[in-house]
Amino acid sequence: MDAEEMSQDRTDDRARWRALYVASILSGFLLLGIGDANVALPAIADALHIGPTSLQLVSAGYVVTFGLTLVPFGRLGDQGHRRRLIFIGLSVYVVSSLVCGLAADWRTLIAGRVLLGVSAGILMPQTIGVIQQLFSGAERGRAFADYGVMTAIATALGPSVGGLLVTLGGQAQGWRWIFLMNVPIGVALFAAGLRYLPRTQPVAATANRSLDPFGAVLLGVTVLLVLYPLVLTTGLPGDSAARWYTLLPAAVFGVLFWRWERRYARRGSLPLLDGDLLRTRSYRIAMLVAASWLATGPAVSLVLMLYLQLALGLSPVLAALVLLPSAAASAFGARWAARRVLLRGRVITLTGLFMSAGGILVSALAANLLPPHPAIAVITVAQVLNGVGNGMVISPNHVLLLIDVPKEKGGLAASIGHLTQRIGNSLGVAATSAAFYAVIYGQAGGLTNARRSTYDSALTAGVVTAGIFFVLAVWASVVDLLRMRRARAVPPSAALATPLK
Template sequence: MTAEPPDSAKLSDRVRWQAFGVSVAVAALTILDLSKVNVGLPSIENSLNAGPTELQTIVAGYALAFGLTLVPAGRLGDIHSRRTLFLVGLSAFTITSLLCALAPTAPLLIVGRFLQGVAAGIQMPQVLGLIQQLFQGAERGRAFGLFGAIIGLSTAFGPTIGGLLIAVGGDQDGWRLLFWMNVPLGIALLYFAARLLPRKQVKSKSTDLDPVGILLLGVVVLTLMLPFLLTTGGPEDDPRRWFFLVGTAVFATGFILWERSYTARGKTPVVRFALFRLSSYRNGLLIATVYFAAIPGTFLLTTLYLQQGLELAPVFAGMVTIPFALASAVTAWIGGRLVETRGRSLVVVGLAVVIVGFALSILAATLPPPELSPWLMSAALAVAGLGGGFVISPNQTLTLAEIPITDGGVAGSMAQVGQRVGTAVGVAAVSSTFFATIYAEGSATDKITVYHDAFRSGSLVALGLIVIALLLGFFDLRQRAKGSAKQDA
């Protein structure tokens, strides 16, 4: 563990927790825009005459720009000022939300969403860097526990908030409220951030920005995410999109070679590969990537099934995930307090409970009468939420526990990149399986049977991803046990 930075030591507990509150509120606002817009797509389609490709790009553009911006923004925050980058990102997020709210056409909304994703990618790494800067030891675990609880609430409440806003604004223009809500909230948070965020930080000794490395990494992320973001499961999917993955392999090789050469010249690369020698960081990042490949896809699948299959209104479809949010918020807070003593075993138990909850959700969606399914799915998701709270925040704490504070921004950024890539891959795999089943069965059977089969197929993909995360958790436990045995010897 690294020593507590002098600037954090001088701040009172009240000021540090207030700064944390501002930071995590901005993170919640950022994450909300990953989930709440999904339920607004039918409204956008009606209002702007947007086609399937445009609707897909409205969602994908935000996620793609988010992923591309994370690492360079994290590096800039580490070597210059997290506070400044935070304010820049939040200002840009507020302005671009206004642009999205006023967009008169689908292409302009796509541009606005891409720019909004860039702004989100600027501000999110600063949140993680600031948490590491402000807290140490057990207190950091509690902070990440709260962070995980609020992020979990944001992810799960996103569809509900989106559905409520559309109900208020109407099917034609209700989607604009999804973006309008960010404007007053962004302005208020800017005021508090300018007052409360620490002005000093322990900066990285090196000020090398490594623009070539940043460009190469950006192309790697772009070519890796793009084919998944363009996958819908429909007959219009172009199989040539998978050729982007060839570019991923080529540019990833170039990135590794360049970073090694850059390091050999005594300069600081954009990604310090030495961080990946830390098993806590490497294994935690893998677990988070796979977990985030499953969770957003599951929420999207649940929303699609309830709205299209059971014909629930958006607001009611969104409410089904509320028990997951509430349960995960409680256990995330508890997990933040237990992680110092229970470690990775807490994450493993959480993943096992999530698997049970998701399995129950599949049964609840497909076996009982349709009028009972939403209630039973909600109960099953509450079980999954109890486990989910023991995954996100404890895993975040364990992942960053051994990272030097001077590398907090870029280390957190790489973890976020993993989550965004995982989300792109998972959503594509789950949703394309869902829609491919619907296209394959067509009108051969009754509608509810088709949607039962589609939900089951997509959910099994998500369940498989959680099982992989569980196996990674067991692997990490085994590595830690071996490390402890060597130290005792």
């Protein structure tokens, strides 16, 4: 190789890593927007005089449309339109953020949040698709290490940033800052994308094939009916039991969708869901681990945030600061673990699960056994352990999710993974918050008459409920660990004869 070729290789290598950083920052930007907006809901309710149902729609509008758009746009990105979709998604995100930030009434705000969800659903599959497209082997582990740092920081910082902006801007206007700050950041990412994101050509095998519009409708209806009762669950006595009735038609539409996809594939067309992808065992298990853990960690953070405010009297921003150490710790855990996951596999995620569980358990014990000030101190320190463990789960699991997925299916694989994570997260938050409030209203009849002992019991109930999902994540990780060890024990000749799925 001559000097000119070596120089070109170094240039191409730098270009790939710059594209990775743009994709990672974009993904972190989207995740930050989920956490910070939820903290602002009480301020939004006061400023726009929104009732409980409409306030739920401010949050639900984003979550539902995000889930609805993930899979179709993941498939579209894999057909060679990834770069174009990123610019379309960023444009919609900036405009809808401006609509939310300047909203004069709750109807405009909900419309803006719905558009935000659509744009996030367009963008999120493309960020992981870029990494899947540009990196492979050990390099992909290093790439996901950097990606995991950004997503871990953004996930942990969301509540703190939201609380800080509401505090700085005031109760009446601070919530607008959360949306308006998206505008300059989105414009900067658009400019960076124009310069650094790679151009992609349509994939020959899929470029001229239908996107399966009828399958997209069936999947969309199924997702809508599943998410609807979850995102409208607050745990308060006013929740209507009738919302759960949507799960019956959801099951019907889910079966219809599955049958349609199989029939569509038999006709030689390209289905929305890839059968080979769903039959890949490493992919299925990683999806289950991610969905179970996102039903655990964020749900516990929510009830812990509520406990710090309701039981210990902290302001929203101070409560967020107590949980802030998990952000830096999560970034450290993510970077350390993702660079070693190809050597250690599921041992790393299992270790992370138990470390994070240890931090949660210490926090719950401190809340129940210590006076307020010592309890706050111990909970703050325990968040370091929780954060390191969280990073050791999420970032390596991204690598294991896509380790057996072909590059040309990276966007679809990421979108299905994110969809299951959103459903898992919504289920965990709904179940945990319901358990938390059920104890408060069962023992004290409401928030006004509740004492600290009541809140202690409520926190314990929430943590125990989240623990059910934790057990599921551990079980899936152990199953995958045993699978990997059996695969290593197979002689090379047998492994070549029987590909691992």
